[in-house]
Amino acid sequence: MSRGAAEVSRLIAIVGCGRVGAFVAGELSRTGIGVLVIDRRESAFDLLPPEFSGFKLHGNAIEMAVLRSARLQEADCLLAVTRDDNTNLMVTQVARAIFAVPRVLSRVSDPKKEPVFRHFGIEVISTTKVTADCLLAALSRSGGSRP
């Protein structure tokens, strides 16, 4: 509890419990932040670390009924990290416009979709770009040519 009450009272909703979602959920939960993970495949929750202490909700996050039962209006932040860009685009917009979630962040896989998210003012992390940039940076550091 050394991180303080303010941190403890926060609730972060994560849509998509794949490798990225499960990892982020595990890390956040470890620091004492309240986490709610939503995934339409129940088996996805197997990826969560055993010590994960947050909530798990089995359901499709593009259904209003599911988001209502998640009590999304109480979340401080929503991370949309499914593999499907259009699902992320819809979930972040619904969270912001209908559930008034103060901060939404989305993962984008297809760089072509990035301008669409930006157009709607949604913060994005382009996983393809980030990975590519890291690879290119590593290459330029090591030279990448035979001695």
Added chain:
Amino acid sequence: MRILLVGGGPVVYYLAREFIARHHQIAIIAEAVAEAQALSRRLRALVLHGDGSDPRIQEEAGSRRTDAVLALTAHDHDNLAICQVAGEIFGVPRTVVLVNDPENEEVFHRLGVTMAISATSILARLLEERIGFEAIDELFPVAEGKLLIAEVVLRPGAPAVESALSAITLPKVSLIGGIIRDGEVLVPHGPTVLREKDRLIVIAEPEVQEEALQLLTGERP
């Protein structure tokens, strides 16, 4: 009108065929190559294949000069992205979605889609209403279901037969919008006396429709 259809299956084919027959210019984005090929063989339309929510594909399909976009895929999240790319990025004035989850009708309106239609809720409404009253021939909801328009026939012995309209007190927010008698349309006035076999166009809010129809036809749902 220039219309862009995005999706697949028989709906897209028949809609495109119908629009072409009405001299509209049609472009289609189908997801699968094979389907795109089949459609382009059968229709006089520009057919592309790919992700209809990808701005570059929409640009290629002529979204910038399109008057209306219809999103008809099986996934609501894809339909929303298709409409938003068309409406917000390319300025398409009308975007229409066939939503799968009826709850998304309202959600999509709030997110800027011009028209979201749910086949599920239309069918559910039609069925419920029609099962209720045998005498109803036609029924359709308008203003997102806030008003229902029904066509009912007055059978022999119906309470409204031989009554003047001024003598019938219908519930609030319900009215007789027209009378069809022997194939002719009569504009209803207070002194108009209803007869057997008259067909009445009844406009009512859903909450009072049952009461209004019962008052006129004597039938119970």
